[in-house]
Amino acid sequence: MISSIAELISDRIGTMPAGERRAAQTLIANYPLTGLKTVAEFSAAAGVSSPTILRFVARLGFQNYPEFQSALQDELAAQLQSPASRTLDPASPAGGAVSPMLEATLDNLRETFRHLSDRQLADIAKTLAERRGKTFLIGGRFTDPLARYMAAHLTIIQPDVYHLAGQESIWRDRLIDMGKRDVLVIFDIRRYQESLIRFAEKARQRGVQIVLFTDQWLSPIARFARHVIAGRTAVPSAWDSSAALFVVAETLIGAVTRQLETAGAKRIRDLESLR
Amino acid sequence: MISSIAELISDRIGTMPAGERRAAQTLIANYPLTGLKTVAEFSAAAGVSSPTILRFVARLGFQNYPEFQSALQDELAAQLQSPASRTLDPASPAGGAVSPMLEATLDNLRETFRHLSDRQLADIAKTLAERRGKTFLIGGRFTDPLARYMAAHLTIIQPDVYHLAGQESIWRDRLIDMGKRDVLVIFDIRRYQESLIRFAEKARQRGVQIVLFTDQWLSPIARFARHVIAGRTAVPSAWDSSAALFVVAETLIGAVTRQLETAGAKRIRDLESLR
DNA sequence: CAAAATACGTAACATACGATACAGCGCTCT
């Protein structure tokens, strides 16, 4: 069973003529980067001519050079998306077989935050904290609880926080209250929900600032969003995981709370006295 | 000090116009692969036009698109050659400055699962999967979204799953439907809610099997529970974190799904055909 | 050793790619 192009090459390298073999060796030497460059660069690196490179990829079974490059990119994408397979991780095997779910989730968290800078988080927190209007939160079928979770916290530290629940027609009517000073937080992972997309589009038309929590493939709503948070969702389960988005949400809640410390503290005291 | 292009982007993403920001977001979402494709593919993925992509890379300081791609490739080459550096440093130099929240959450997850055996998880999954009656889920002020999240999944793979929402008087009346063949899943972290404790006690008297998600100090409900899951909640924030409980919930959802695979698969098909 | 076959590189070609000019649009600010 041959899965990667590298294997394919080392499998056939024996049957290749000298020039193509040099091409193969230089590609393997720093795989797969040389293959992502242009034919001219590849040929220069290997010390052969361009046609030799093309014959080489043809021998591997590809119709043309772009097809070969696409295959390499796909392979690379698969590698980058599952860091677990790459890192041998001498730290954990002792703790071992605990739960593949846990391992995958830990990876997802690390990956998600790796693509998320402090700066970005601070910007979003600022958007949520300093909004001069109202905050609305909504989610999809499985992610709506995340919207609720966030709303439950935010509503304590600042006024005018609303979770949009129930039927589509209900939120649609709330659009009339929304304007450019307002913020809309949307959670949407695949399979992306049509109703949410429509809603986001209309909100955008009214000037609402949209903060989107989505997966790494980006919901179409990203088009309308001011801020996009892309969380990793792949786990060894029949379902996608929302854990990464959950943790980002908690992080944001914490950041917003810190920013509103002075104003928020008073509000919390007031709330306490109401009980 | 800005070393990677990803940092450069997240540094300037705030100052970018909407279109270029979309480009930046799609690139970050699955970095750096989109940047290695052609301008046309990049623009299609981001949902913007080609010139916007070019303006985007120009804003990052590159003279032209090929120069930008070369920079990405160099970066990738450095990463691939030293796989170790990838997990340790790239974004988080000291292993920590990114987000203390993340570090704390990762610790919480590991600690939580360390005290949770496979056996225990399997038992709880079995309880949920093989119950002959109904499943009820309920949570506290901040944890109710977790109950909803779990309910949203379970209800797809098995019948008679109910999330208890709204006012206390409403759930109390549902007690009448509960018996010893039923399972009640409760989420309760401090400050523990009186109403939930009362409810749990009454349910216990009726013979209901209780599965409790709580924090490491254990809600009083633990007295009545058949199964107790204690999650770590401490994070550097004004709020406690429910992330560990969230991940345990996801793990259980996955386990239950696997156990009901045959029966569940049919149910899922039936549901699909209803849409 | 000769002749054929295979491999390789040079050079010309066509395509598709990145770059640019321009016009329309929405947004902000006065």
Place this chain on the structure above:
DNA sequence: AGAGCGCTGTATCGTATGTTACGTATTTTG
């Protein structure tokens, strides 16, 4: 409410890229 500015997309252009044909070199075989 109007004028100005900045952003974005359409259409066009030049060029670098992949591709192919062909001639030369090299190896293989009788």
